[in-house]
Amino acid sequence: MGDTDSERSPIIRHPDVQRMLLSMQSRIQAMRALSLYTAAAADRASHHPDAAEQARGQRAVDVLTPVVKGWGAEVGNDITGVALQVHGGMGYIEETGAAQHYRDARITTIYEGTTGIQAADLVGRKMLRDGGQMVGEVIETMRVETAAAASSTASDVQAVATVVARLIEKLAEATDWLLAAAGRDPRVPLAGSFSYLMLWGITAGGWQMAQAAVAARRCLDADEGDSAFYRAKLASCSHYASQVLPHGEAYASAIIDGGVSLENLDSLFA
Numbered sequence: 001m002g003d004t005d006s007e008r009s010p011i012i013r014h015p016d017v018q019r020m021l022l023s024m025q026s027r028i029q030a031m032r033a034l035s036l037y038t039a040a041a042a043d044r045a046s047h048h049p050d051a052a053e054q055a056r057g058q059r060a061v062d063v064l065t066p067v068v069k070g071w072g073a074e075v076g077n078d079i080t081g082v083a084l085q086v087h088g089g090m091g092y093i094e095e096t097g098a099a100q101h102y103r104d105a106r107i108t109t110i111y112e113g114t115t116g117i118q119a120a121d122l123v124g125r126k127m128l129r130d131g132g133q134m135v136g137e138v139i140e141t142m143r144v145e146t147a148a149a150a151s152s153t154a155s156d157v158q159a160v161a162t163v164v165a166r167l168i169e170k171l172a173e174a175t176d177w178l179l180a181a182a183g184r185d186p187r188v189p190l191a192g193s194f195s196y197l198m199l200w201g202i203t204a205g206g207w208q209m210a211q212a213a214v215a216a217r218r219c220l221d222a223d224e225g226d227s228a229f230y231r232a233k234l235a236s237c238s239h240y241a242s243q244v245l246p247h248g249e250a251y252a253s254a255i256i257d258g259g260v261s262l263e264n265l266d267s268l269f270a
C-alpha cells in the first residue's frame, strides 16, 4: 500500500481475487443449470406424452421451485457482495456499477416470497406433507445420476462427482432427521428450514455441476466444440466441488448435529 517502487500488478493476479471470481462463476453456473433443469421439468410436466412422466416432472418442479428461488436469491445476494469486494473501494462507490447490482439484488430474498416462506414451503408442503416421498424421489434421481458420474474413468469427473455423492447422502440424512423431529415437535423442521433450503441448493447445484463435468469431459475427449470453454467448465466444476460443497456439509451439520438446539427456540422468546 502506497509503495510506489514496488512492481504494479493487476488485481486479477492476486490469488484471493481469483478465488472470488471463481466462486462467483461456479455458483452462477450451478444456479443457471438448476434453473434450466427445473424449467425442462416444467415442460415435461406440461407436454410429455406419458402421463406418468408428466406427474414425475411436476413433482420435480414442486420440490425444486422453492430451491431455485430461495437458494438462488440468497446466493445472488452473496455474489453481488463479492462482486463489490472484487473492485475494492471502487466497488463501494458508484462509478463501477457494482454497488447498484448489490442494492438491486437485495429485494430478491423478500419479494415473490421471502426466503423464510420458500424454506417453509420446502419443508412443509414439499417434504412433511407426504412423509418425504416427493423430495426422496428427486434425491434418488440425483443419487443415480451422480453415482454414474462418480464411476467415470476420467479422474476430473470422478473427483467432482465423489464429493457431490457424499453430500447427497448428507441431504438424505438431514431429511430423515427433520421428518423424525417433526413427530416430536412440528416447529423444529421450520426452525431448521433455512439450513435445509441452503443444503438442497448447494447439493442440487453440485449434482448439476457433476453432470456438466461429464458433458465437458465427453466433448474434450471427442475433440468437439470449443475446448477452452470445456476446460474452463471443468475447472469451474472442480472449484464448486472443493470450495462450495463443504458449505453444504456445514448446513447438514447445523440440522443433524445442531438440531436439538432448534427444539428450544420458543423458550428463548417467551
Ligand SMILES: Cc1cc2nc3c(=O)[nH]c(=O)nc-3n(C[C@H](O)[C@H](O)[C@H](O)COP(=O)(O)OP(=O)(O)OC[C@H]3O[C@@H](n4cnc5c(N)ncnc54)[C@H](O)[C@@H]3O)c2cc1C
Pocket: 107, 110, 111, 112, 113, 114, 115, 116, 117, 120
Ligand atoms: C420493492 C418491493 C416490490 C414489491 N412488489 C410487489 C408486487 O409487485 N406485488 C405484490 O403482491 N407484492 C409486492 N411486494 C410485497 C412483497 O411481496 C412482500 O414485501 C413480501 O411478500 C414479504 O411480506 P411482508 O413485507 O409483509 O413481510 P412479512 O410477511 O411481515 O415478513 C417479515 C419476516 O417474517 C418472515 N415470515 C413471515 N411469515 C412467515 C412464515 N409463515 N414462515 C416463516 N417466516 C415468515 C419473513 O420471511 C420475513 O423474514 C413488494 C415489496 C417490495 C419491498
